[in-house]
Amino acid sequence: MTLVGVLPTHRRRGILRELMRRQLRDAHERGDPVAILYASEALIYPRFGYGVASFDGWAAIERDRAVFRDPSEPVGQTRLVPLGDAANVLPPIYDRVRAVTTGMLSRTPAWWVHHRLRDLPHDRQGGGPKFCAVWESDGEAAYALYRVHDKWDEFIPANPLEVIEVIATSPLAQREIWRFVFGIDLIRTINAGFLALDHPLTLLLAEPRRLRFTVNDGLWLRLVDIAAALSARRYAADAAIVFEVVDTFCDWDAGRWQLESQASRGQATRTTRQSDLRLTSERLASAYLGGISFARLARAGWVEEVTPGAVARADMMFRIDHAPWCAEVF
Numbered sequence: 001m002t003l004v005g006v007l008p009t010h011r012r013r014g015i016l017r018e019l020m021r022r023q024l025r026d027a028h029e030r031g032d033p034v035a036i037l038y039a040s041e042a043l044i045y046p047r048f049g050y051g052v053a054s055f056d057g058w059a060a061i062e063r064d065r066a067v068f069r070d071p072s073e074p075v076g077q078t079r080l081v082p083l084g085d086a087a088n089v090l091p092p093i094y095d096r097v098r099a100v101t102t103g104m105l106s107r108t109p110a111w112w113v114h115h116r117l118r119d120l121p122h123d124r125q126g127g128g129p130k131f132c133a134v135w136e137s138d139g140e141a142a143y144a145l146y147r148v149h150d151k152w153d154e155f156i157p158a159n160p161l162e163v164i165e166v167i168a169t170s171p172l173a174q175r176e177i178w179r180f181v182f183g184i185d186l187i188r189t190i191n192a193g194f195l196a197l198d199h200p201l202t203l204l205l206a207e208p209r210r211l212r213f214t215v216n217d218g219l220w221l222r223l224v225d226i227a228a229a230l231s232a233r234r235y236a237a238d239a240a241i242v243f244e245v246v247d248t249f250c251d252w253d254a255g256r257w258q259l260e261s262q263a264s265r266g267q268a269t270r271t272t273r274q275s276d277l278r279l280t281s282e283r284l285a286s287a288y289l290g291g292i293s294f295a296r297l298a299r300a301g302w303v304e305e306v307t308p309g310a311v312a313r314a315d316m317m318f319r320i321d322h323a324p325w326c327a328e329v330f
Helices: 017-030 082-099 108-115 171-182 228-231 281-288 293-300 310-316
Strands: 034-038 057-061 077-080 131-137 139-146 161-170 187-196 213-215 219-222 239-246 255-261 263-271 277-280
Touching: 082 108, 082 131, 082 161, 108 187, 131 171, 139 171, 161 171, 171 310, 187 281, 219 281, 228 255, 228 263, 228 281, 239 281, 239 310, 277 281, 277 310, 281 293, 281 310, 293 310
Parallel strands: 161 187, 239 277
Antiparallel strands: 034 219, 057 187, 057 213, 077 131, 131 139, 139 161, 239 255, 255 263
């Protein structure tokens, strides 16, 4: 559900609330474990049980300040790929990264052609055509999608380069594809959005502050079926914990849920056992992808630790090695 609204003459009558209730009920009946979205306004969705589950980074750096901390010679080869051929070249690179990155979405062939690689004039917002660069070496690969906006300051090039997407299968591939981006001539500034919160550029650059790295909320997540969602997730430690979930919007999710994990797999079931942690479905949704710890939620007063040590135990189970990241809005 997107691009919906209520006429000014019919506001404050509960229409959106009923739309959301019907949508989530339908999702539950279909067996969908979670609902995920990007929010046009963050105020809208918490009242319907959505919690912010990831954050996106945005960067703007002057090209002459885009210098790596550790000097090195270029490795591998970079080539420009026509957009007409990119639909065959980019998906395998993307899918390798998606398989090991929490929060990334699968893409259909139609999504690649009609969305990510589409380059209609009204999509350019005054910029030039979309370019695709692919780096490869010894089985590792990376690509960059970008466009240049034409701007000159009294015959001095002041062109901004817009990074649309960079995907890399290894640290080396990450460094080398950004080396290519930073090396494009006649560019004054490089602007990039939808970066991972723990993006390696903040360590690779000699002057990280020059990135002007800012943070926005990213994915918003709603647990539609708590048992299915918790059971589908992988876990970092073998343990058990009982959540007491408060959910006034989707009452089928309210109550106590016991989660047991073993050999990275989890199983969640209803229980009458004493709760270890008490929280709303929104707060549990924020912790679900592992990007927001239960300890952080507790510091905000959003988790009640009933059993001493339960916060640390939950964080041990939900821990991931990287920040959740989605490469695009949807």
